[in-house]
Amino acid sequence: xxxxxxxxxxxxxxxxxxxxxxxIADGTYPPDTPVPSEHALVQEFGVARGTARKALRRxxxxxxxxxxxxxxxxxxxxxxxxx
Amino acid sequence: xxxxxxxxxxxxxxxxxxxxxxxIADGTYPPDTPVPSEHALVQEFGVARGTARKALRRxxxxxxxxxxxxxxxxxxxxxxxxx
DNA sequence: TATGATTTGTGCGTATGTATT
DNA sequence: TAATACATACGCACAAATCAT
Numbered sequence: 001x002x003x004x005x006x007x008x009x010x011x012x013x014x015x016x017x018x019x020x021x022x023x024i025a026d027g028t029y030p031p032d033t034p035v036p037s038e039h040a041l042v043q044e045f046g047v048a049r050g051t052a053r054k055a056l057r058r059x060x061x062x063x064x065x066x067x068x069x070x071x072x073x074x075x076x077x078x079x080x081x082x083x
Numbered sequence: 084x085x086x087x088x089x090x091x092x093x094x095x096x097x098x099x100x101x102x103x104x105x106x107i108a109d110g111t112y113p114p115d116t117p118v119p120s121e122h123a124l125v126q127e128f129g130v131a132r133g134t135a136r137k138a139l140r141r142x143x144x145x146x147x148x149x150x151x152x153x154x155x156x157x158x159x160x161x162x163x164x165x166x
Numbered sequence: 167t168a169t170g171a172t173t174t175g176t177g178c179g180t181a182t183g184t185a186t187t
Numbered sequence: 188t189a190a191t192a193c194a195t196a197c198g199c200a201c202a203a204a205t206c207a208t
Binding site: 011012013047048049050051054068069070071072 | 194195199203
């Protein structure tokens, strides 16, 4: 795996959060399935755990994901459509 | 969430420590229960982690709280009364 | 029942850079 | 200049919840 070529002047946590958000949008991570764990993000993006945690925190704070302790972080399902 | 209206000429870490102390005194945080974590203080008071840690440090140094690593910071119980 | 792996929660220590006072 | 604070980031240890064996 190649190292990430970090764009200049970007906050890593934001960049990672955005990347995950895109993957949620394109269906890579379907609703109620886990997004990558902190450890997985550490591996994939070559960052510290704290940075990975921050990225996931952003998603949770934005309502895009929810956490189950001991299990992982999951994609928030979209609101039900009115017919 | 409103922003904190920081009183002038006060060190934030001291202010936060004092606030927690008041909550301990008024029973908001009972003995042997956790005071807010570093992260929680960052969220509540809108300060940096270093400032939050300093505040907790003050409480611990003063004997008002004790730390259990991996668990959190807890309210020091009052000394037992003699009968 | 119990053990280990995985994952999140909390805390400790440190570092760099910027801004304000 | 110095103290205070903010923001970001690195790395580690230990605790607790969950799941698989």
